[in-house]
Amino acid sequence: MAPQLDGYFKQVDKLSESFIERLRKAVAIPSVSADDKRRPDVVKMSEFLVSELEALGAHVESRPLGLQPGKKDLHLPPVVVARYGDSPEKRTLLLYGHYDVQPAGKSDGWATDPFTLTVDEKGRMYGRGSTDDKGPVLGWLNAIQAHKEAGVEIPVNLLMCFEGMEEYGSEGLDDFIEKEAKPGGFFEKADAVCISDNYWLGTKKPCLTYGLRGCNYYSVSISGPGQDLHSGLFGGSVQEPMTDLVRVLGTLVDTNGKIKIPGINEMVVPVTEDEKSLYADISYTMDNLYESIGSKTGVYSDKENTLMARWRYPSLSVHGIEGVFSDPGAKTVIPAKVIGKFSIRTVPDMKSDQVDQLVFKYMKDEFAKLGSKNTISVELMHAGNWWVTSPKDWSFTAAGRAVEKVFGVKPDLTREGGSIPVTLTFQKATGKSVLLLPIGSSTDAAHSINEKLDRWNYIEGTKLLGAYLHYLAEEGMKA
Numbered sequence: 080m081a082p083q084l085d086g087y088f089k090q091v092d093k094l095s096e097s098f099i100e101r102l103r104k105a106v107a108i109p110s111v112s113a114d115d116k117r118r119p120d121v122v123k124m125s126e127f128l129v130s131e132l133e134a135l136g137a138h139v140e141s142r143p144l145g146l147q148p149g150k151k152d153l154h155l156p157p158v159v160v161a162r163y164g165d166s167p168e169k170r171t172l173l174l175y176g177h178y179d180v181q182p183a184g185k186s187d188g189w190a191t192d193p194f195t196l197t198v199d200e201k202g203r204m205y206g207r208g209s210t211d212d213k214g215p216v217l218g219w220l221n222a223i224q225a226h227k228e229a230g231v232e233i234p235v236n237l238l239m240c241f242e243g244m245e246e247y248g249s250e251g252l253d254d255f256i257e258k259e260a261k262p263g264g265f266f267e268k269a270d271a272v273c274i275s276d277n278y279w280l281g282t283k284k285p286c287l288t289y290g291l292r293g294c295n296y297y298s299v300s301i302s303g304p305g306q307d308l309h310s311g312l313f314g315g316s317v318q319e320p321m322t323d324l325v326r327v328l329g330t331l332v333d334t335n336g337k338i339k340i341p342g343i344n345e346m347v348v349p350v351t352e353d354e355k356s357l358y359a360d361i362s363y364t365m366d367n368l369y370e371s372i373g374s375k376t377g378v379y380s381d382k383e384n385t386l387m388a389r390w391r392y393p394s395l396s397v398h399g400i401e402g403v404f405s406d407p408g409a410k411t412v413i414p415a416k417v418i419g420k421f422s423i424r425t426v427p428d429m430k431s432d433q434v435d436q437l438v439f440k441y442m443k444d445e446f447a448k449l450g451s452k453n454t455i456s457v458e459l460m461h462a463g464n465w466w467v468t469s470p471k472d473w474s475f476t477a478a479g480r481a482v483e484k485v486f487g488v489k490p491d492l493t494r495e496g497g498s499i500p501v502t503l504t505f506q507k508a509t510g511k512s513v514l515l516l517p518i519g520s521s522t523d524a525a526h527s528i529n530e531k532l533d534r535w536n537y538i539e540g541t542k543l544l545g546a547y548l549h550y551l552a553e554e555g556m557k558a
């Protein structure tokens with residue numbers, strides 16, 4: 080295998096500038112799934128993927144998902160499915176990724192335009208979606224192209240599933256996957272599933288990931304006056320929705336991240352001695368955390384508690400408030416209606432529906448304690464399940480060998496605090512191994528301002544994804 084891989088690696092290096100151009104074109108399409116007005120751009124991004132895949136010789140289909148639930152006349156973006164190779168002699172790998180991105184604006188504090196890929200002298204490639212998840216998705220396309228141009232055969236068949244609503248809870252995708260995994264469906268022949276959509280623990284050592292937290296995302300709306308009011312004319316004489324909202328939001332979680340909603344922490348499986356021992360071997364230091372977050376404001380001072388807080392305990396984050404004054408300057412307004420947004424990252428053995436019921440009851444009880452005449456309504460906006468698997472099967476073995484080949488180290492085995500809602504769906508629907516194989520680093524700032532992917536990660540990551548296909552074929556013969 081080594082000579083073949085060497086040819087492939089050389090071709091990746093040769094094509095590296097064109098791979099960066101491909102990422103530049105993708106980042107320039109502001110495919111923000113959470114913003115209804117950007118939906119045409121999300122669709123445009125799907126079309127970009129279709130044309131890139133067709134140019135590589137893949138069979139590609141753009142599958143509609145229908146209308147978005149709860150929205151009037153707004154269509155969900157299509158799922159791009161593709162097939163590359165269909166040999167009955169080969170194993171088949173199903174790849175999943177997403178082509179939508181989180182919202183971003185220069186006014187949020189970006190140093191550069193978020194939708195213009197900007198590469199600095201250290202090879203840091205800034206742009207929304209560069210690491211989450213356009214870079215990794217294009218990494219798979221790059222791997223196909225480099226194989227083709229190096230004249231190296233890909234030893235597995237590839238199926239692809241690229242969606243455009245992941246950052247909004249993968250609306251509509253569960254049913255699609257379940258249908259396509261059945262006999263006669265597009266994913267029927269999948270022998271394993273691989274997702275590249277998370278991050279290494281640090282900046283140099285790759286990891287293989289075997290667990291994710293889930294995410295239940297809520298909105299809490301408080302309304303009172305019929306319209307926004309002058310605070311000089313009416314302040315003191317009306318009960319203010321914003322005051323009520325910050326008070327209820329303030330009861331959800333304490334400064335050290337302890338969730339105050341009764342019943343939530345009780346659902347979490349206790350840590351076993353076996354599990355505790357896993358953390359010792361993981362290459363991670365508190366400096367890795369400080370580098371990623373850009374400060375020393377962590378809750379814990381040791382790596383074990385820090386990693387457990389990120390991976391195996393739930394967390395509650397307050398994200399924002401809709402309907403409020405948020406510009407610079409001073410505006411003396413009393414907002415008439417405000418909508419707070421918060422989410423809970425869920426872990427084994429939390430049951431999503433039970434979490435919802437506890438949240439709804441708690442918010443209503445806390446609001447009742449205020450004695451306010453305003454009205455409250457709490458809703459679940461979207462939910463995705465947690466997922467944990469065993470990191471010991473043939474696909475993990477293949478990926479571990481690929482990491483050793485490309486990077487010369489054994490990968491860390493990690494869990495991840497973020498969520499990829501369809502991971503569990505793929506596992507249940509196909510009944511096959513699901514592996515998370517990230518290429519981005521802990522400093523990439525996904526979802527944040529100045530998101531980036533390092534050129535080194537993108538190019539070496541493309542080598543890793545391609546090498547994994549070869550070891551997968553080898554391990555598949557033994558499995």
Ligand SMILES: NCC(=O)N[C@@H](Cc1c[nH]cn1)C(=O)O
Nearest residue numbers: 211245246247248276294497498
């Ligand atoms: N790279 C994965 C990722 O960023 N996932 C999002 C998905 C999401 C959005 N709302 C709920 N889940 C995440 O925030 O973890």
Ligand SMILES: [Zn+2]
Nearest residue numbers: 177211212276
């Ligand atoms: Zn992602």
Ligand SMILES: [Zn+2]
Nearest residue numbers: 211246525526
């Ligand atoms: Zn994301």
